[in-house]
Amino acid sequence: MSPLVQLYGPSFSVFVRMAALVCEEKGIPYQTGKTLNDKTIDIHSDEHFQLHPFGKMPVLIHGDRTLCETASIGRYLDRAFGPETLQGENDWERSQVDQWCSLITQYVDFCVVRNFMLEVVFPKGENGQPRMDVIAANRPAAENAITIIARQLGDKPFLVGNQFTLADAMLAPMLSYNVETPEPINLVTTHPQLLKYANRLQLRASGQKVLKPLIESM
Numbered sequence: 001m002s003p004l005v006q007l008y009g010p011s012f013s014v015f016v017r018m019a020a021l022v023c024e025e026k027g028i029p030y031q032t033g034k035t036l037n038d039k040t041i042d043i044h045s046d047e048h049f050q051l052h053p054f055g056k057m058p059v060l061i062h063g064d065r066t067l068c069e070t071a072s073i074g075r076y077l078d079r080a081f082g083p084e085t086l087q088g089e090n091d092w093e094r095s096q097v098d099q100w101c102s103l104i105t106q107y108v109d110f111c112v113v114r115n116f117m118l119e120v121v122f123p124k125g126e127n128g129q130p131r132m133d134v135i136a137a138n139r140p141a142a143e144n145a146i147t148i149i150a151r152q153l154g155d156k157p158f159l160v161g162n163q164f165t166l167a168d169a170m171l172a173p174m175l176s177y178n179v180e181t182p183e184p185i186n187l188v189t190t191h192p193q194l195l196k197y198a199n200r201l202q203l204r205a206s207g208q209k210v211l212k213p214l215i216e217s218m
Ligand SMILES: N[C@@H](CCC(=O)N[C@@H](CS)C(=O)NCC(=O)O)C(=O)O
Pocket: 013, 014, 015, 016, 055, 056, 057, 058, 068, 069, 070, 071, 105
């Protein structure tokens, strides 16, 4: 029997959720959290840095294999628990799935999550309030990133091709958190097709398991 897939990191993290969605889509049993093989590993401890050289999450532990970086984890899970179903139907689609995984995990995450939404989730202003000037300053870049995604989606059912791929798994947690939040953080609602797509991802069996409201997951 294949060893249990462990995803090191909290279940509310957008990146941990991306990997968890892949497990759900593939029917792979997995667990998330800071406990690996019955041992708790503190975030940014030496042990964490041994798992991920830059101290990020998730890290996949599968038997004696350790793998970091979410898109790589997604590709590994799709291959190791074959047949591959989440990487497009031909070479061109595979390349586009790779491209969108990179764009989403690097630039969209940076503009929409790190620099924008996290200001509300982990406020750094006085008395624990969000810094509204930071939100206002970073909103145009976040809006631009969401517009780029909405343009790529167009009226297609998924980001690349006609089937759910890793690119959709990378995007779903960010969109789901954004849809949950009110103005001025909510950006998805002004793009009707993107909102419908976000709702469809949320309603998939994988979305129902993984994309829980933040308040339920922390
Ligand atoms: N490039 C990484 C980014 C992962 C990432 O930024 N994860 C966040 C959790 S949502 C994290 O580790 N934050 C802690 C930190 O930045 O030290 C990936 O694709 O997996």
